[in-house]
Amino acid sequence: IASIEDAFARGELDYGRKLYLIENCLYGVDIQPIAVQIAKMRFFISLTVDQKPDPSQPNLGIRPLPNLETKFVAANTLIGIKKPESQGRLFDDPKVIDLTQELGDIRHQMFTARTPLTKQRLRDRDDALRAALAAQVKTAFVRANEEEQQRIRSELEQTKSKLEEEKAKPPEWHIERFKNLFGEIEETRIDLSKKRKQHLQWRIRELETQLRRTRQVANEIDTVVYQLAHWNPYDQNASADFFDPEWMFGITTGFDVVIGNPPYIRVDELRTEDKDAYRKIYSCTTGKYDLYYLFVERGLKSLPAGGTLCFITPNKFCAAASAATLRGLIFTHTQEGEIVSTSKLGVFEEAANYPVIGIYHLGSTKGELLVREAVSIDAIRDSSPKAYCLPIKVFETLPEGIIPINVSQTEIDFVIRQLRRGYRLGSVCSISEGLRLPASYEREQHSDFMIVKQFQFERWTRIRQGAYISERDLKRVVSPRSDRFAKIASPKVVIAEDALQITATVDEDTCVPQGGVYFGVVTDSRVKLRFVLGLLNSRLASRIYEILFGGMHMGSGYLRYRTNFLEKLPIPDVPPEKQQPIIALVDKILEAKRADPNADVSALEREIDQHVYRLYGLTPEEIKIVEDGTK
Numbered sequence: 001i002a003s004i005e006d007a008f009a010r011g012e013l014d015y016g017r018k019l020y021l022i023e024n025c026l027y028g029v030d031i032q033p034i035a036v037q038i039a040k041m042r043f044f045i046s047l048t049v050d051q052k053p054d055p056s057q058p059n060l061g062i063r064p065l066p067n068l069e070t071k072f073v074a075a076n077t078l079i080g081i082k083k084p085e086s087q088g089r090l091f092d093d094p095k096v097i098d099l100t101q102e103l104g105d106i107r108h109q110m111f112t113a114r115t116p117l118t119k120q121r122l123r124d125r126d127d128a129l130r131a132a133l134a135a136q137v138k139t140a141f142v143r144a145n146e147e148e149q150q151r152i153r154s155e156l157e158q159t160k161s162k163l164e165e166e167k168a169k170p171p172e173w174h175i176e177r178f179k180n181l182f183g184e185i186e187e188t189r190i191d192l193s194k195k196r197k198q199h200l201q202w203r204i205r206e207l208e209t210q211l212r213r214t215r216q217v218a219n220e221i222d223t224v225v226y227q228l229a230h231w232n233p234y235d236q237n238a239s240a241d242f243f244d245p246e247w248m249f250g251i252t253t254g255f256d257v258v259i260g261n262p263p264y265i266r267v268d269e270l271r272t273e274d275k276d277a278y279r280k281i282y283s284c285t286t287g288k289y290d291l292y293y294l295f296v297e298r299g300l301k302s303l304p305a306g307g308t309l310c311f312i313t314p315n316k317f318c319a320a321a322s323a324a325t326l327r328g329l330i331f332t333h334t335q336e337g338e339i340v341s342t343s344k345l346g347v348f349e350e351a352a353n354y355p356v357i358g359i360y361h362l363g364s365t366k367g368e369l370l371v372r373e374a375v376s377i378d379a380i381r382d383s384s385p386k387a388y389c390l391p392i393k394v395f396e397t398l399p400e401g402i403i404p405i406n407v408s409q410t411e412i413d414f415v416i417r418q419l420r421r422g423y424r425l426g427s428v429c430s431i432s433e434g435l436r437l438p439a440s441y442e443r444e445q446h447s448d449f450m451i452v453k454q455f456q457f458e459r460w461t462r463i464r465q466g467a468y469i470s471e472r473d474l475k476r477v478v479s480p481r482s483d484r485f486a487k488i489a490s491p492k493v494v495i496a497e498d499a500l501q502i503t504a505t506v507d508e509d510t511c512v513p514q515g516g517v518y519f520g521v522v523t524d525s526r527v528k529l530r531f532v533l534g535l536l537n538s539r540l541a542s543r544i545y546e547i548l549f550g551g552m553h554m555g556s557g558y559l560r561y562r563t564n565f566l567e568k569l570p571i572p573d574v575p576p577e578k579q580q581p582i583i584a585l586v587d588k589i590l591e592a593k594r595a596d597p598n599a600d601v602s603a604l605e606r607e608i609d610q611h612v613y614r615l616y617g618l619t620p621e622e623i624k625i626v627e628d629g630t631k
Contacts, residue, residue, distance in 0.1 A: 015050035028072040075240035093140035134229035262295035287322030314353035335363025399568035426567030434513035
């Protein structure tokens, strides 16, 4: 306080404010010690530049910098410590509370300690207090765990006694009367005591599981205490294998704000032991998840109602199927928020991703989420026309709860109107991913099945000659009795996975789609395959897909067209006779492309588009939205 008051007296207002905030409000954690050192250096520089040199004072009046060892720590943010369930907080024990208060006083003194002798004395006292705290925490853990075991044993004995009493009782029949399909009254007897016995048996199993868990915790207590006792904030080269804000910072009610730029690491690049540990802790460990998903989940758990999470991450979570659980968590915890797309600003020029800034204000009531594209780094608060705002509950109704990015309010409103039709492409066409065929199975000479890869076709064209696979090798990859094999053997549409727009053609020659190609077969007898092909290759389908899933784009504007996205495209309910005009046009295009793969079919495509607009009932304004985006 004296340093802060002196800074204000000398007119160094920013220095005084920063010093106060650093000591009382700011905390940091990173698994890499070097990152922690860099952060501390940045704070030191920030404090130094706000001091005014005074030649009349020792050291030109420049104050010694504070000690930040207990403000910024090296630790594994994603892994906490294990403790008995009945031990809600580490510091519930009165003796632990007293030791904690003394430790807090020591660290307050350490923050402004100047001389090496003073620092060493305070560090020695800090070491002694941490050792005493760890010992007392162990005592509290053991006591809490023993009390928990006693409570469970007591309830278990009582429940077993109740079950024996129920078994000794005669059946307790209850007569229920109801009308059957013919209007006749029938009776059925229900043994109410049987239900009570089943409930008691279920409760016994649950209590036995809890008792086993407390015994396991008892075996783990020494490990936990060892972790706590051997964490030394003053060892600048070590990183703790756990993070606990209560033990490390004395924070018991969560942080008010969590800000970060978590690491971007795909699940395939993680160690097996780490993946196993994360699965036990986090709900977002599904599919091809990325490590930053878990940091977002950890951040949300670290905040109380009214808190704010602000992370910069890749935009993958906005639409990826693997992030559906994460999006659900964000929607559940967020009262209102903002997602700012910075993908065109070159924020991380060396990173192969498209970053967004996510800001989520937590609360139980549901407000709105603003999604916008920033104009520039210098004007990050200004938005391009690609911005929209929707109630959070509306996002939950979008396909897989996706968050479209880099789209305007007009565009998102247009797509939502189409989605309210209620029908999806997946209701009439089942789309699958191509097979992952070993290279050794491919052969140049003619064989049983031709393999189709995405470079062998364009929109509407015949599939060009490629490699082959024998029936024997194909059966090694996919069972001939499987639905997938049946789809391959059926007339189908094939769709390129990576393209500037939906690129589909028809396959009636039983080709085998390889990875990079998706294929669909009609599952509704009222719908014709060529009608589905016409819808897929229409401007409207590509435009809707772009608005919904454009956040998953790759370099040069290419999009990925995959099952879980394609099957979510809205379609109208069209009777067979109204499909015929589009089918006739598709037949003409296919015939022209078979005669000449370079044939100009744009006029026929425009006719298909006009038919599609009418089937969807688009207004002139909506048609303009489609055509302006697909020029």
